[in-house]
Amino acid sequence: xxxxxxxxxxxxxxxxxxxESEMASGPDSETYVRLASEYSELEDIVAKIRAYQSAMAERxxxxxxxxxxxxxxxxxxxxxxxxxxxxxxxxxxxxxIRILLLPRDAADARNAILEIRAGTGGLExxxxxxxxxxxYERYAASRGWKMDVISASEGDAGGFKEIIAxxxxxxxxxxxxxxxxxxxxxxxPETEAGGRIHTSAxxxxxxxxxxxxxxxxxxxxxxxxxxxxxxxxxxxVNTTDSxxxxxxxxxxxxxxxxxxxxHQNRARAMEILRARLYxxxxxxxADERAEARRVQVGSGDRSERIRxxxxxxxxxTDHRINLTLYKLDRVIEGELDDVxxxxxxxxxxxxxxAESA
Numbered sequence: 001x002x003x004x005x006x007x008x009x010x011x012x013x014x015x016x017x018x019x020e021s022e023m024a025s026g027p028d029s030e031t032y033v034r035l036a037s038e039y040s041e042l043e044d045i046v047a048k049i050r051a052y053q054s055a056m057a058e059r060x061x062x063x064x065x066x067x068x069x070x071x072x073x074x075x076x077x078x079x080x081x082x083x084x085x086x087x088x089x090x091x092x093x094x095x096x097i098r099i100l101l102l103p104r105d106a107a108d109a110r111n112a113i114l115e116i117r118a119g120t121g122g123l124e125x126x127x128x129x130x131x132x133x134x135x136y137e138r139y140a141a142s143r144g145w146k147m148d149v150i151s152a153s154e155g156d157a158g159g160f161k162e163i164i165a166x167x168x169x170x171x172x173x174x175x176x177x178x179x180x181x182x183x184x185x186x187x188x189p190e191t192e193a194g195g196r197i198h199t200s201a202x203x204x205x206x207x208x209x210x211x212x213x214x215x216x217x218x219x220x221x222x223x224x225x226x227x228x229x230x231x232x233x234x235x236x237v238n239t240t241d242s243x244x245x246x247x248x249x250x251x252x253x254x255x256x257x258x259x260x261x262x263h264q265n266r267a268r269a270m271e272i273l274r275a276r277l278y279x280x281x282x283x284x285x286a287d288e289r290a291e292a293r294r295v296q297v298g299s300g301d302r303s304e305r306i307r308x309x310x311x312x313x314x315x316x317t318d319h320r321i322n323l324t325l326y327k328l329d330r331v332i333e334g335e336l337d338d339v340x341x342x343x344x345x346x347x348x349x350x351x352x353x354a355e356s357a
Contacts, residue, residue, distance in 0.1 A: 004101075012046055012049060016042045044100060048093055048096050048100060055093065056090065066080060098352065102352070108174035110208040111166060111167060112166075112173045112176050112206050112208055113164065114165045114167050114206055117202060118155065118162070121185075121201060126156070127155065127159035128159065128183075128185045129162075130155070130159030130160050139334040142334055144169060145167055145168060145169030145172055146167070146169060147167050149163065175340055176206045178343040178344070178347070179204050180204055181304045181307070182201050182202075182304060183308075184199060184309070185202075185309045185311070186312070187311035207279040209275055217270070224266070227242070243257065244258075246273055253273060253276050253277065257269035316328045316331050318342075323343075
């Protein structure tokens with residue numbers, strides 16, 4: 001049987017009740033937003049804890065009924081059947097609560113910057129990058145998230161050489177963070193007369209949106225170049241008169257941003273730069289922790305091949321957890337939960353194992 005830290009659970013329930021009371025007292029808007037944010041973070045686990053406490057009370061009543069020698073046989077059989085069901089319910093709740101009590105990634109609740117770049121494979125790689133972008137676009141829509149394109153460079157035959165977008169909504173980074181890496185596609189290009197299967201790839205990077213307090217960027221560490229630029233147009237690309245290139249000298253990170261507004265160029269480039277620097281710090285910290293215990297799903301390395309999309313067989317394979325699904329058409333249409341949920345479950349299992357070690 002899984003043991004739970006009852007003292008900690010009681011503290012969470014009391015804190016949740018206090019938040020409810022303080023929110024109902026009519027605080028100012030800034031305080032209310034802060035209280036509501038913490039309330040939202042605790043809502044799921046407190047609901048599980050209350051269900052667990054209710055089931056434990058019910059179990060006590062059933063146990064008392066079974067221990068009473070005056071209980072009739074028919075009533076005893078019903079009580080035993082209910083007790084068995086309650087025990088199963090309690091075990092499931094224990095597992096859920098234990099997972100919800102695991103240390104949380106501080107970035108999980110943040111929005112994310114999604115970067116997709118065509119890799120090896122030429123024109124076909126750009127088309128595949130476009131397919132991946134539309135897959136994430138549909139997935140975002142299905143979860144009620146907002147996706148705003150920050151910049152895009154279209155491929156010569158369609159798709160994208162590179163596209164960067166901001167994804168906003170509840171729990172965005174927690175669900176997209178395992179998408180970083182090399183995505184490989186195997187299919188017959190429309191331009192292939194001989195029907196041969198070609199292999200190409202695109203890289204995906206998912207970065208948590210950084211806040212000003214996360215990263216300090218000094219003006220003297222930046223080199224900012226402005227230049228005239230013209231975009232090719234298209235659904236996600238505007239013709240532009242100027243572009244901004246920001247180089248962060250200590251890290252060597254370069255961000256190029258092209259929009260009609262010079263001011264918007266700089267603001268968006270700085271947002272991407274902050275996210276990349278914040279992600280670099282997170283990766284460094286994760287690598288240091290991994291030396292003591294490895295709990296990541298894959299290494300998070302942008303060069304690691306994480307997934308293969310085999311169109312002739314309708315097969316998707318995630319190589320990190322040996323997951324194979326024969327529903328590629330539906331995944332490409334944005335039904336990503338059947339891929340993401342097992343990745344999260346594997347990560348949580350490794351965390352639980354590491355905690356128990």
